[in-house]
Amino acid sequence: MTTGLFVLLAGAGLAAGLCGSIAGLASLFSYPALLAAGLPATTANITNTVSLAVSSIGSVTGSRPELVGQARAARRLGVVCLVGGATGAGLLLITPPGVFQRVVPFLVAGASLLLLVGRPGPEAPLSGSPGTERRDRLTVLGVLAVAVYSGYFGAAAGVIMLALLLAATPESLHRINALKNVLAGLANTVAAVAFAVFGHVAWWCVLPLTLGLLLGSWLGPGVARRLPSNPLRIGIALAGLGLAVKLGLDAF
Secondary structure, three states, rough: OOOHHHHHHHHHHHHHHHHHHOOOOOOOHHHHHHOOOOOOOHHHHHHHHHHHHHHHHHHHHHHHHHHOHHHHHHHHHHHHHHHHHHHHHHHHHOOOOOOOOOOHHHHHHHHHHHHHOOOOOOOOOOOOOOOOHHHHHHHHHHHHHHHHHHHHOOOOHHHHHHHHHHOOOOOHHHHHHHHHHHHHHHHHHHHHHHHHHOOOHHHHHHHHHHHHHHHHHHHHHHHHOOOOHHHHHHHHHHHHHHHHHHHHHHOO
């Protein structure tokens, strides 16, 4: 590997780690960088997932203050993400490439638009109270679907998960972002294990990309903590719409 390629991947990893831990859009930087390194699309996707799994250590560690009091939700939805991530990885390994890619732009655009519209306010009933059981079930199913997608392809899975959780709970953006970091990390980790055993990982790209991702994902939650919620939410949504357009142009 040349020095220039190492710097390219490490820099893309740093940007991806920052963006991913704040907005769930890590693949906006990491996936194109792997393609630029000459990897085929499927190999780039697998390598990206492995690197993102390692980087989740940094984002979860940096999010500890916002995770206080969320252990129950993390455990309940974490199991769902493990199942979904494993399922998505299995689908990628056994199905022809390109099956989901045409749907991805619409998922990302829908999630981005969801960030721009209403969500439960502080007066919303608590989870488990009358009238919220159906919403809780739909949330679990939605998290499962996102985890399957994350294990299969993963680009912008974080922003889709963030939008889903924000629509389902009155918790603050920063606390939901911290929970998203945990759930995305679990889905990526179980998928990464499957890819490491059964898939083709470009390990020579993993080191520089992961070094950048670890640093960026560790710094990201601290940066997000200092940003006002509403502008941050709007910025994430606009970035997601931009990614949806790009993915749509690539797919069609």
